Amino acid sequence: MSFFTRVLTMKCKPTLECERTYFYQALFASSRFPGQPRPCSSSQPLEVRSGRRGAAANKGEGRGAELLQPPPRRLGRVKSLHEMPGPNTLYNLYEFFWKDGFGRIHEIQFVVSIADRDMVAQVLRAEGRAPQRANMESWQEYRDLRGRATGLISAEGEQWLKMRSVLRQKILKPKDVAVYSEGVNEVITDLIKRIHTLRSQEEDGETVTNVNNLFFKYSMEGVATILYECRLGCLENNIPQQTVEYIEALELMFSMFKTTMYAGAIPKWLRPLIPKPWREFCRSWDGLFKFSQIHVDNKLKAIQSQLDQGEVVNGGLLTHLLVSKELTLEEIYANMTEMLLAGVDTTSFTLSWAIYLLAKHPEVQQRVYEEIVNKLRKDQVPVAHDVPKLPLIRAVLKETLRLYPVLPGNGRVTQKDLIIGGYLIPKGTQLALCHYATSYSEENFSVANEFRPERWLRKDNLDRVDNFGSIPFGYGIRSCIGKRIAELEIHLALIQLLQNFEIKISPKTEPVHAKTHGLLTPGNSINVRFSDRK
Numbered sequence: 183m184s185f186f187t188r189v190l191t192m193k194c195k196p197t198l199e200c201e202r203t204y205f206y207q208a209l210f211a212s213s214r215f216p217g218q219p220r221p222c223s224s225s226q227p228l229e230v231r232s233g234r235r236g237a238a239a240n241k242g243e244g245r246g247a248e249l250l251q252p253p254p255r256r257l258g259r260v261k262s263l264h265e266m267p268g269p270n271t272l273y274n275l276y277e278f279f280w281k282d283g284f285g286r287i288h289e290i291q292f293v294v295s296i297a298d299r300d301m302v303a304q305v306l307r308a309e310g311r312a313p314q315r316a317n318m319e320s321w322q323e324y325r326d327l328r329g330r331a332t333g334l335i336s337a338e339g340e341q342w343l344k345m346r347s348v349l350r351q352k353i354l355k356p357k358d359v360a361v362y363s364e365g366v367n368e369v370i371t372d373l374i375k376r377i378h379t380l381r382s383q384e385e386d387g388e389t390v391t392n393v394n395n396l397f398f399k400y401s402m403e404g405v406a407t408i409l410y411e412c413r414l415g416c417l418e419n420n421i422p423q424q425t426v427e428y429i430e431a432l433e434l435m436f437s438m439f440k441t442t443m444y445a446g447a448i449p450k451w452l453r454p455l456i457p458k459p460w461r462e463f464c465r466s467w468d469g470l471f472k473f474s475q476i477h478v479d480n481k482l483k484a485i486q487s488q489l490d491q492g493e494v495v496n497g498g499l500l501t502h503l504l505v506s507k508e509l510t511l512e513e514i515y516a517n518m519t520e521m522l523l524a525g526v527d528t529t530s531f532t533l534s535w536a537i538y539l540l541a542k543h544p545e546v547q548q549r550v551y552e553e554i555v556n557k558l559r560k561d562q563v564p565v566a567h568d569v570p571k572l573p574l575i576r577a578v579l580k581e582t583l584r585l586y587p588v589l590p591g592n593g594r595v596t597q598k599d600l601i602i603g604g605y606l607i608p609k610g611t612q613l614a615l616c617h618y619a620t621s622y623s624e625e626n627f628s629v630a631n632e633f634r635p636e637r638w639l640r641k642d643n644l645d646r647v648d649n650f651g652s653i654p655f656g657y658g659i660r661s662c663i664g665k666r667i668a669e670l671e672i673h674l675a676l677i678q679l680l681q682n683f684e685i686k687i688s689p690k691t692e693p694v695h696a697k698t699h700g701l702l703t704p705g706n707s708i709n710v711r712f713s714d715r716k
């Protein structure tokens with residue numbers, strides 16, 4: 183996806199002082215959006231506020247179809263994109279290339295950026311049957327080049343609808359993924375063993391440095407257990423070579439974040455002069471596809487041999503896909519590749535942030551621990567059905583994702599003309615939905631900068647704490663299909679980690695700030711002490 187194709191830009195300052203939502207206009211006019219007006223160069227910020235605010239709004243009370251209409255004060259003259267103010271091209275170049283804008287994309291967002299909760303709700307509630315997130319041209323180009331299929335992330339239109347309707351049957355609901363509890367718990371047993379090994383290598387016998395390395399391995403092992411129905415050996419002392427190669431390809435994909443952005447941004451005719459970004463982009467995808475193909479083929483062989491012996495074939499998602507043949511083999515490769523890509527770092531960074539926050543807030547950790555002790559039997563290994571008994575654990579995850587939404591913004595390409603904030607946004611415009619900014623807005627969440635999981639607890643069955651200000655998994659028909667998998671992996675891991683250890687911040691840890699590196703990542707190592715529970 184190329185930022186040169188983006189049309190409008192905005193700077194979000196998601197801090198306590200942030201009182202205003204700024205729309206800025208005009209990065210570059212786009213040849214891919216021919217219907218759009220050319221930008222102008224006004225730089226006056228525009229205050230855009232909408233509808234109801236405050237505590238009642240936080241609880242989602244009374245929100246409904248009225249949000250599809252622009253709030254009344256915007257019903258005056260509808261303005262065009264020409265009139266939307268924004269910084270000029272020079273300013274954008276300065277911001278991106280001089281002030282490390284790529285590393286601060288969670289603060290600086292481009293395109294028509296919307297950092298107003300009700301407007302975000304308006305966009306998402308108005309979407310059609312096959313919403314488009316962003317221009318995936320470079321992903322599509324790679325797939326065409328190698329004769330590969332698209333997966334859920336890169337597919338559009340009818341193709342996407344077909345795949346989504348097959349995959350959603352197996353992993354979209356909590357009860358669908360509950361069956362994977364046992365497999366995930368086996369991975370957690372290995373995670374805990376690994377913590378014992380790692381901390382025994384430290385002087386104090388308790389510290390694990392850079393916990394994200396560990397959680398990366400846990401997440402990869404966990405998601406592969408569900409997707410490929412096999413173990414990869416990520417948490418072993420000697421990781422199998424195949425898995426090492428996959429991790430390298432994944433690292434390349436993310437370490438090349440800026441480069442892969444350039445890969446999409448650099449026009450094809452410039453590639454002979456600047457070949458590296460596109461070459462690395464392809465190399466990384468080759469590695470990711472190769473790995474998935476090996477595991478899918480292994481499963482296929484195993485199924486075939488069971489069938490040859492007249493056995494009944496049972497299994498999880500992959501078995502279902504291979505047996506039912508609702509997707510072609512190439513589509514299965516593509517979806518397994520894209521889901522594994524989407525499911526590893528997202529989960530591991532979220533788990534790292536959750537552990538960091540719990541270590542920094544021992545009083546919250548103690549309350550969560552007491553809830554676990556009170557609601558589960560001593561030493562009980564939790565399964566998915568136990569999680570609803572532990573509302574605080576769920577609240578910890580929600581609050582972690584509010585403060586550190588691993589995907590700090592989301593996107594939609596409008597599929598019809600929309601009037602938003604008094605502006606006519608033509609069909610085909612790329613929108614950036616800035617939920618990092620809305621998550622920190624004091625209007626959506628009181629004491630927004632603080633870690634307060636309790637804000638997510640329901641007082642009774644009628645109490646709703648949903649909030650469009652924080653939608654870390656997206657919303658609607660195109661929302662994250664792996665949400666329930668991620669929740670299962672994170673909830674079960676947090677419960678067992680707290681059952682086993684008191685988690686304390688290590689003196690070796692500097693305050694950790696978020697950095698955008700494709701995803702919202704910890705800017706420096708999170709080092710924590712895992713002390714045995716007495």
Ligand code: HEM
Nearest residue numbers: 334521524525528529532654655656657660661662664668
């Ligand atoms: C904490 C963990 C995760 C977070 C915060 C997260 C967040 C997101 C977000 C924000 C989107 C875009 C949704 C939208 O456009 O409305 C998304 C899409 C997606 N996610 Fe996740 N995700 C996580 C874990 C996972 C896992 C574990 C998997 C797979 C097992 C996964 C697979 C996908 C896929 C395939 C899509 C594209 C869906 C589509 O276009 O139909 N994600 N995710």
